[in-house]
């Protein structure tokens with residue numbers, strides 16, 4: 001497994017692989033790898049002849065500089081994990097390598113980026129799309145793997161790829177959860193003694209699922225009232241949003257029909273968490 005920091009060196013490796021006709025899978029990450037990342041990586045190594053994992057804590061997607069500074073990093077451990085997964089190439093650039101001093105071009109998916117997460121994290125998806133577009137240009141993967149854990153991100157990236165005719169297949173992988181149901185996340189290290197509170201969002205999502213699938217409730221306002229009630233029962237949590245939306249364009253759904261995405265964000269004193277589930281009524 002090679003670990004490279006320079007874009008030119010990735011290009012050299014990619015050129016060789018392309019010439020040999022092998023397929024390339026890309027798994028973009030911000031490092032501090034956990035089981036969620038590893039499931040994406042395992043899918044890529046099983047489907048592609050050559051797997052590239054990028055590790056880059058992308059400053060342009062952090063709307064809060066403190067959050068960027070605090071974001072957990074452990075590149076040594078990450079590299080050891082990736083070796084075990086038989087990853088072929090790790091791309092771990094510096095900020096200076098990724099963003100030339102006078103770079104002034106951004107990729108923005110209007111509309112989808114301004115709602116839900118976008119309302120609470122202005123500029124976040126512009127940063128995500130810009131860096132993912134750059135990674136696609138650098139690595140030129142046949143397939144790229146993203147987690148449904150970040151459902152809005154996945155939907156936005158698919159839209160970017162379609163709008164800009166980027167020749168990559170974007171694959172969505174299911175959310176990996178810890179034993180108690182909490183979605184695996186690099187940020188979970190900040191939960192500390194607020195485990196019960198951190199699980200409130202997942203509890204609300206599961207209760208909404210139960211109401212739709214077992215109790216046949218279709219009225220979104222009834223479902224959201226119950227879900228929000230579960231979260232706000234806990235002290236010290238800010239419920240930022242809980243919504244039931246259409247899978248394609250993330251618009252709110254009034255009456256449940258077919259597949260819907262239920263997604264939300266909560267803020268604990270030390271960490272902000274997002275989660276979602278897909279429900280097929």
Ligand code: AMP
Nearest residue numbers: 029030036146147149150174175176184
């Ligand atoms: P991050 O390092 O948080 O930017 O995540 C890198 C990729 O891993 C993104 O596509 C995420 O959606 C995905 N990911 C993060 N957590 C999980 C999880 N618990 N299950 C599945 N995919 C995940």
